[in-house]
Amino acid sequence: MDMPAPEPLRRNSTAGSDALFARALKVMPGGSTRAASFFDPHPPYAAGGAGARITDVDGNVYLDFSNNFFSQIHGHAHPEIVAAIIGQVKSGTSFPLPTETEVLLAEEICGRSPALEAIRFANSGTEGVMAAIKAARAFTGRPAIAKIEGAYHGSYDHVEISLDGAPANWGTAGAPARIAYARGTPDAVVADTVVVPFDDAEACRRILEANADRLAAVLLDVQPSRVGMIPASQAFVDTLRTVTRELGILLIVDEVVTYRLSYGGAHPLWDLQPDLVALGKVIGGGMPIGAVAGRRDVMSVFDSRGRKPDVAQGGTFTANPLTMIAGLTALRLLDRAAIARINALGDRLRAGIAAQAAACGVPVQVTGLGSFFRIHLTDAPITGYRSAFPSDETKRRVATLHRTLLDQGFLVTPNVSGTLSTPMTDADIDAFIQAIGQILPTL
Template identity: 50%
Template sequence: MRFTTFSKQHVRSSNSSVAFAREREVVPGGSMRNATWFTPHPPYAAKGLGCWVEDIDGRRFLDCANNFFSLSHGHAFSPVVEAIRAAAGNGTAFGLPTEKEIELAQLITGRSPSCEQIRFCTSGTEAVMFAVKGARALTGRGALAKFEGAYHGSYDWVEVSLAPDPDGWDDEQGNPASIGGAEGVPRHVLRDTIVLPWNEPDRCAAILAKEGPRLAGLIIDPVPSRAGMIPVTREMIDVLHAAREKYGFLIISDEVISFRLSYAGAHPLFGLRPDLITLGKIIGGGMPIGAVAGSARAMAVFDHTQSKPLVALGGTFSANPLAMAAGLAAMTALDEPAIARLNQLGSDLRAAINLSFIERRIPAQVTGSGSLFRLHLTSKPITNYRSCRCLLPKTLQAVHASALDYGVLLTPNCSGAVSTPMDSASIDHLVAAVTQSIADAFARQAWEK
């Protein structure tokens, strides 16, 4: 592959450096979001249009981060902009419901038979939190099961074993240990969070046989972004369904990221039959949003018209008019042909990058599904969190920084998603940037031993 698609840019800039210095004075760490942080500091965004974002120094980047997979149509998508403008002109928030929340609820529930009813909140983290509370209220139990390395938001129980180090991987029985995701996590949280190994059905069956009777719920992302972006296997799904049938816990499908994989979401692609589904990101069209959906039977736990609702689900900005309008516009445009096109672009991208690695004898690979992708600095099989845990963090940082030099914005762990404004030229740009970024790491001997 000849690398002639675009010219190299320098990442550091005086305006972003000044902005970072200003922010450090008033914000710990100089950043409002640890997920967007990378050294020495990120470029500060000024505006975006389509699949491109421009920083305050005028540099343009092909945006594959898409605000962590939330912008399926890229930036300043006209139908979304117009919908927000019209909604804002009528008022940004009310202590009353609006018809737009009905319309967005109808659109989403109409796409998946598993989503008979839905309730909105303001983030994916909130959606997961309410789903867990719902499972506990319906079962009268407190424990939760999750998979090692899987990300489900900033909530103590689901942060357990998000990024454990090898020294603490296993418990005395040789199963994944429950490790707090932050300092100070109460011990009872660790006792009541059961960690499962990804796509190991026999081991999971054994763990669930022991812990199943005390589980309120089991949460699963069918294509966990932090745990390798490797899809769940049918054998694993069969084990979960059988355990639910025997022990009576709820299955929560976290599709805050993976809902984009098909018109009806991720769960039908893998034969998963969840009780509750958590949503966010793309359903808000770039505005803050989250949602819990599921069967009418399970969703009744949130019915506030009962004399005493089991779980109160709400918030000051839940189902706010701007998010409802933006989400309705974005999801209307993200129809079946649009999703099919995105998935094909994603498939083409992964195939092209992996072929380029093979041709250049680069020990790396890209995994993913549909429109999602993630880079791994190894040619060994990626099967779960442990196999994808980056043992070359400095090299990964170098690759991420080099991709910025070549005009591509990835997430700090070098993952991303394609968006509807992208085309074959965008994919060529991205393939060249990723390949050359890793080649640069070799040339600079940045590859760690």
């Protein structure tokens, strides 16, 4: 039964976080080691977390909708995951040998979707995406990939293209420009990353056909958060699948974020048969993880039995038993009922915010399927990266909403998106909806 939510605490002090940031500035560029989670003037420093709440070093408590960027699906310090990790710590944290836990987690994930015939683990979603791309190159003998304009897939060079285009440089909608994010990105990387617009099936077909002989894979996130956290249409996904098959291009579905959408991941919701899937976040139970999974014949590029593999994949801490046992415990807790419950909480949150916005006459849209949400401060239709691109004035209002929520004890990502975790209650969601309703007219 749902318990009433404790009153969210208003932030009383930031003195402890301010002092830590001042020290951090002396030893880290910009005082941070993580670009995505930084916001001005600086984030609060976490002291600990329990369930759906985080306490910072000043004693402020936040209801956590960021969930470490969509990964902590069971919130913080879930007792069963903690017990599993402690049990493993006592008998070793990593070995130069495989363990049974790695086999168990592989069986668990492959058992949830027939499309995932085999899997290899990595330490981050970035590494999972990188391994998928290398596998596709090795399997097809082609060098290039295609990705969706604006979509984020981690910090591997070839996917850091067209992340942050703006009207001045993004080119035409039907043929988006290839824009390197990092200064100094080699021209060869840009040349081998083709960019396609989100949800425009005909433009996509045209661009893929024009580049077919060089393309190893298309990288698709079916609900890319930076593209507005809108779901891809069935027609777009179907066209991509058909065209990639026709042209001998592999389809890699990046489910690092969206795996939580259903028991088998995101692809079953679109009835999609991917060649490869990149995974991360929730499958690690709060520990660092990534993975590539999919067709057995494609995955065999990693097989090193009696030969040099086509792609050497793995690292010192790959499939370490701490991550494996945390992930296994988290996924066993994430049964169909748990997913249905947080997806229903998501429906409650989206409908509640829409009702508050309507009541106060502020234009707002809440996108996201299942346990995801992103709040857009506009009523203009959002169909892709360009329509989700905020004006300077909207950016300012989004930053104010983010900061005001933080001051009132609610942690969301800087673009005001989030996910729900299994410890959350109806009362938690209602408290958030109410806070949004109070803040919206003040923006």
